[in-house]
Ligand SMILES: *[C@@H]1O[C@H](CO)[C@@H](O)[C@H](O)[C@H]1NC(C)=O
Ligand SMILES: *[C@@H]1O[C@H](CO)[C@@H](O)[C@H](O)[C@H]1NC(C)=O
Ligand SMILES: *[C@@H]1O[C@H](CO)[C@@H](O)[C@H](O)[C@H]1NC(C)=O
């Protein structure tokens with residue numbers, strides 16, 4: 670399954686003039702329950718315009734199937750924006766991997782690719798954890814070309830969730846039994862999820878038919894034993910969970926840049942740090 674969350678084609682950064690124009694006072698600053706502070710915005714002239722095809726900060730306010738309005742960046746739902754932290758929370762798809770009773774094996778492709786590499790975002794290594802839910806389930810998160818470790822720019826990490834018995838599963842505990850978590854490297858903006866296929870899960874399929882792997886906001890995630898025993902991780906979340914993105918400033922995240930005011934023009938608490946060449950003043 671190929672999953673491209675954001676395929677933004679930003680190449681050239683614009684002149685700082687684009688950023689210094691204050692957005693019009695008539696801009697819509699709320700979509701449903703979500704506040705949309707600058708540099709994000711909904712209409713042209715209301716968000717930080719960073720290049721012809723770059724709509725990193727340009728959102729749409731869509732009427733969704735449940736009758737509510739919600740902000741999207743292409744197909745990615747934006748749950749919230751924090752200007753002070755230089756972060757956005759988006760909804761990220763859970764990758765399921767399920768036992769097929771007919772074929773007596775695990776179903777489907779076991780590799781899922783998620784890519785923010787052409788946007789102004791990085792995956793927050795501080796706030797997110799790669800999380801695997803299931804029984805006898807080993808999953809990896811890696812760069813796409815993890816088979817070519819020679820380049821030195823690749824990474825691969827992961828963890829294994831085991832289930833010795835239902836009695837040992839505990840709500841709120843993600844430390845190996847039915848649930849495990851791994852930290853991700855700093856500074857990545859795309860990842861591949863791969864399930865290890867060598868485990869024969871026929872014997873545990875009646876107890877736990879599906880395994881799940883997802884990069885998720887650690888503070889939000891709260892393991893429920895029923896995610897394994899009743900398979901309701903997808904049902905209880907709608908198949909999507911929060912993921913925290915950091916705005917990128919040059920090659921580091923905005924928050925890192927703000928710590929070093931010598932190198933970046935992100936001095937004032939009323940400025941938004943977006944790129945080393947652009948300083949945005951909040952209206
Ligand atoms: C939201 O609306 C925009 C503009 O109509 C559209 O391009 C986009 O695909 C929609 N997103 C979703 C998730 O429906
Ligand atoms: C399960 O396996 C059978 C036989 O290989 C296949 O026909 C069927 O489509 C599979 N089910 C799913 C949900 O993929
Ligand atoms: C864990 O919490 C869920 C409700 O979220 C409950 O149904 C389940 O029985 C709990 N599991 C244990 C082992 O207490």
Ligand SMILES: *[C@@H]1O[C@H](CO)[C@@H](O)[C@H](O)[C@H]1NC(C)=O
Pocket residue numbers: 773774869870871872
């Ligand atoms: C998996 O184990 C079951 C017995 O638990 C066996 O019937 C089946 O053939 C095994 N499948 C594979 C692919 O080895």
Ligand SMILES: *[C@@H]1O[C@H](CO)[C@@H](O)[C@H](O)[C@H]1NC(C)=O
Pocket residue numbers: 871872873874875
């Ligand atoms: C799983 O359940 C099915 C139907 O209830 C049963 O036929 C099968 O033997 C069970 N498999 C195992 C490994 O317990």
Ligand SMILES: *[C@@H]1O[C@H](CO)[C@@H](O)[C@H](O)[C@H]1NC(C)=O
Pocket residue numbers: 929931932
């Ligand atoms: C801040 O940036 C300057 C210039 O790039 C660099 O020399 C300095 O080591 C940085 N300080 C920290 C704490 O990263």
